Amino acid sequence: MASYAGELSPAVRVRSLHRSFNEAGGVLNGLDLDIAPGEFVALLGRSGSGKSTLLRALAGLDRGVAGTGRIEVPDKVSVVFQDSRLLPWKRVLDNVTLGLRSDDAAQRGTQALAEVGLAGRERAWPHELSGGEQQRASLARSLVRDPQLLLADEPFGALDALTRIRMHTLLRRLCEVHQPAVLLVTHDVDEAIVLADRVIVLDGGVVRHDAHIDLGTRRSQADPAFARLRALLLAELGVEDDHDAAPGRHADPRLDERAAS
Amino acid sequence: MASYAGELSPAVRVRSLHRSFNEAGGVLNGLDLDIAPGEFVALLGRSGSGKSTLLRALAGLDRGVAGTGRIEVPDKVSVVFQDSRLLPWKRVLDNVTLGLRSDDAAQRGTQALAEVGLAGRERAWPHELSGGEQQRASLARSLVRDPQLLLADEPFGALDALTRIRMHTLLRRLCEVHQPAVLLVTHDVDEAIVLADRVIVLDGGVVRHDAHIDLGTRRSQADPAFARLRALLLAELGVEDDHDAAPGRHADPRLDERAAS
């Protein structure tokens, strides 16, 4: 599962991408990014750092947003939105198969739903699903269409540990079969390291850190390399102490205002 | 920060709570739960296990749902919803101060926003916030009103590591000052152990596991007791191996259908 970056012409090529929502300041400030075909990139970044903005730009969904830059992406792009964005007027299966034009669409949709643990819920309305179930339905919708580029915005955020591991398994398996380029936003550093070929950290509107992961296929948290990478990435994200302290337990003063844009 | 359970009459008392959405089967099946005043309880459970259903029952928001049981809660209950549920037609500050009747409501709202890292965003529309920012705004809305019971449904799900730690700090500080009973849903076992006085695991519609945490105020992941508790809780959630393996990396067959309800 080596990275293909540089070997082939990249699946995604982004050059000096600027995006801003108001005069005050840009969200993306000259970002460059290449993703090779079949490469799995995890995107870390603080809340409000512009991860979703980048994904929307790659998906071509930011027509109204001011900005410049050059973006090249494959034709077949699939997006898992941060909100699960199921059409409320369609039952779950119809949401998953929407726009699928193959004859066995329903069958594939049912199978995809079973894979994300929603067997038997095909005819449920979206509002009848729990938060995590909605997220999985939306994941199934993306996976069922074999994209060349998968843009996933925190697709596992609302999942418990076990379900999350299952979804990891599923995603890796599908990636092995169909080899899409993947850009996956996550807040879980462990998840990023476990899943990705490469982890990038977005900060200040550019890629501040870009780490290839060479831990082999069996990645254990016990592995010192894993722990080092983890500490490094957390440091990039501003967390020095890594959960060792329960910070609330010492009389910590007011938060600094850094997270405020 | 010892648990008050049993010392005072409980803030929350739930007896044989049943809830079901259809004839097929109940989501909650005779759940019993007491939460002492000022106690901080973390609620773990698989996706679709009924955590939100329980919170909605405690909040009195499930009028239409079939079920029986006895629920006693304090008067002032505040809810952080799984979706952040900001009113789209109100600016962020107005969302936070909605229903606050004190004279300095705007000031308190502004301060709460600053505390969650949204200083300067008071006049933004909800749709202009990133996912994590929305979640923090919704947290600010709950915290600003000093409830006797705080029901929080994955309030930190969309936050990065640093922001999450800050929010932990904030929440603990407010809890120390106002001493509300807290029931917090999370998928992050570490978070549960770090924050809570007590961790409960919901499974099969009842409280399957109920663990008081006696790790003192400084809780380190390095502490063997911490690691033991963590392994125990993960086992309760069905995760035996604890991230040691990247499960997708071995050719794992189809997921079992257990997660499908």
Place this chain on the structure above:
Amino acid sequence: MTTLTAPTRPVAAAEDVRPTRRRLGPGEPIRFGGLIGIAALLGAWVVGSATGLLDPRTLTEPWTVVETAGTLVENGRLQESLLTSGVRAALGLGLGVAVGTVLALVSGLSRIGESLIDGPIQVKRSIPTLALIPLLILWLGIGEPMKIITIALAVFVPVYIHTHNGLRTIEGRYAELAETLGVTRGEFVRHVVLPGAMPGFLLGMRFAVTSSLLALVVVEVINATSGIGHMITLASNYGQTDIIVVGLVVYALLGVTADAAVRFIERKALSWRRTLAS
């Protein structure tokens, strides 16, 4: 299984104690609640007439209305009128709804379509239908086609406006989603636009059905020999208050029934919504 010996506690009278919270939404629908107001109206009419508060010369007494209706049924005029008007209204409604929906789609989905269609429709709806009749007579004569098209013209406006508005207020994120799913324009219309605009369309239908009935009064003034509108017009020519009131009662019945039917469809077709009402 067990024999009854003494009255015991009913099985599983499980307690159901929930936190009481001030309900802010409207709460559970009252079964047949809609009829209460109408019954009250009817009651006021009966009482008002019986006590003489309502001058029967202004508003005929209910019993006289029933009597007159009986006579009209006996001599067949009422049924005939209902049939004629019903066919006219239905044809006009069908035509108007079809045209209104198609125009709303064209104008809602393309800015060029909108800039061509929307203005003239706003002009049309600002102009009293009565004033258009001479033109319609000129172009379509005084026969049935003119009548049906006039009804359709009254009907298509609310259908157009509501469907267009419903369509335009579909949440933008669903269009985004559709774009990322690579659906065709046809699929977009079928799976996103039409269901998303359905609430608007159905609200439009509520106005459309009553418009089609109300338009009868206007069109059946011209070269009609039967129909509810004709019956009312004729009766008011001769000051036959009782027949007028029969006509109005029929109107009320038809209107309320049609509205209730559309709302029933609304409830069924929009069961996916979680609103204040549900």
Place this chain on the structure above:
Amino acid sequence: MTTLTAPTRPVAAAEDVRPTRRRLGPGEPIRFGGLIGIAALLGAWVVGSATGLLDPRTLTEPWTVVETAGTLVENGRLQESLLTSGVRAALGLGLGVAVGTVLALVSGLSRIGESLIDGPIQVKRSIPTLALIPLLILWLGIGEPMKIITIALAVFVPVYIHTHNGLRTIEGRYAELAETLGVTRGEFVRHVVLPGAMPGFLLGMRFAVTSSLLALVVVEVINATSGIGHMITLASNYGQTDIIVVGLVVYALLGVTADAAVRFIERKALSWRRTLAS
């Protein structure tokens, strides 16, 4: 700061290459697009009249209309009519909107209110306004109050229905939220219900403004000596097509302007929405 020596590449003509994706929404609004269709309509009228396709006895030629309008302005009749009608329509509109909104709130927020109010309103709207006029004359006379109340009766129906519908289709989760925030009923109405029902209310207003204008034709038949509706009615009695058409043009102008005004307010007041249109 820098002195211009030779024409260089314009500063920062930074490239902006974005993935092209089939646009499924309607796209950017065309500036003054709404006028294109109206201009086309006007063009058709001019051409039709000039070529004789439109019989001037049925639809007066535009130039004659301009001439007639000129005469009417000169002798002051048009201004006077506009003023009289404007005041009437505005008063009726104000009254109707107030009543419609209050009724919609009462009926939308309480099932008891609904069961009492909703039925009678459905009955009212199924009945032709014309048929109510005799009753209104008997109860209110033939003076201004009758006219204004008749207009208000025409106006309040769309306001009621749309506001009620808008209110009932507010997402239930916002009511839930409000319940957990412990807001009072008044705050709930002010902060959740009114803004949430605003889209519906404003759609209702689009119908209300035209209804108030259209109602003029009905009320100004009775005991009026000036007003646009009176002018049209009188002219159609005399068969003065040119004056009728002037009246209709005025109607179209007023209607389209009022509608555009409401839509402008809509865009401003509902700027928080992210819809297909935005």
Place this chain on the structure above:
Amino acid sequence: GGAEAGPKLALSAALPDAPADGTVLRVGDPATQVALETSGLIDELDVDVEWANITGGPKTLEAFRADAIDIGSVADIPPLFAHWTGTDVRIVAARETVDPMEHPTYELGIAPGVDVESIEDIEGKKVAYSPGQAQGALVLNVLREAGLSQDDVELVEMQSVDDAFSVALAGNQVDVAPLGQALVKTYLAKYEQDGASTIAPGVRDDAWTLYAPTEVLEDADKAAAVKEYVGLWAQAQQWISDHPEEFAEAYYVDHEGLSPEDAQYVVEALGEFTVPTSWDEFIARHQETVDTLVEAQDQEPLDVETLYDRRFEKAIAAAVEGSQ
């Protein structure tokens, strides 16, 4: 309909005897239609007639303009307004009442509690006035007859749509309003107990005409058909006068939906009709109305003679004499 025009015919040329085959005459005259059908006279009609259920000034004029009918049946006012507003029409038949002062078409309704016993008493009263309608002209004629000017009364402008006038009277919104005989019965039945009354207008208001757009008369086939029709129309009016019961039953009860008593009342109130074989007096009286309107409403002066196509006077005379 009027698709294929027949040969052109000058308005002064003699009327052709018979229309070409296939000529269809579109007639808006339901009362005559009923009379012809009930009496069986319809069998004598050689031309094809397409009946339209259209009467009254505004509607017939609208239909003329839209070329939807060829001939309409109205009082004496609509042809004047047609002329004044630019639609070229000709009167092709005239009818009056045998005893017009005893059988006026309209009565003056007096509101409950208002003391008006003769037309002179309307001085200072509120009078419903609908300019442009026959009722409006009647009010002007009454004022003239009573020797009053418009300033001597309070004219309340309102349209006589449906029963608006009787409602306005009942609500004491106006003191005096002209009511057609069909409304008089119901008005008195309802409000006589409160002191409502009616008085005769004291002027003739019995003029009734058939009129047609000039183009129709310039079409030789249509003109011939009209000639045919007015002849039979005259007989139908005679039949109506001779068979009031049958006409009341057939028209007012079956066609218009009145109760038999009301129908009887209306027919009796309207009295017997006669179709004059000479129009001189009819035209003279019409001219008087015209002059009143010209003065009161600022209309363009008109020699009403020019609106009459007197070729049909002879045709009618021939038909009436022939049938007797």
